[in-house]
Amino acid sequence: MGNGFKVALDELQRVGDSALPALRDIMGSQLPVLNAHEGLAGSGSFGAVNDFQLAYARFTDEIAARQKHGAEVVDATAEAAKAIVALYRRADGQG
DSSP states (O other), rough: OSSSOOOOHHHHHHHIIIIIIHHHHHHHHHHHHHOOOSSOSSOOHHHHHHHHHHHHHHHHHHHHHHHHHHHHHHHHHHHHHHHHHHHHHHHHOOO
């Protein structure tokens, strides 16, 4: 066993180019639903439920904010993975 370590650059590049951006897109696609605030009134009205609409809207706003932040972190991680691949390839004379 050698003293070095093996870096799977092709796999890391796939993660940075495809897997993480796909995850970011999935997370981001949920934001319009969370921010919709469609309301709870339908064909009828139920006063006890209607009283909770504002609390529910605030709750979904918080979830949306966390989801958006998560998508931003995933995107930043993808960019970092791509930068790491580029650095290793330059160091190995591959790019």
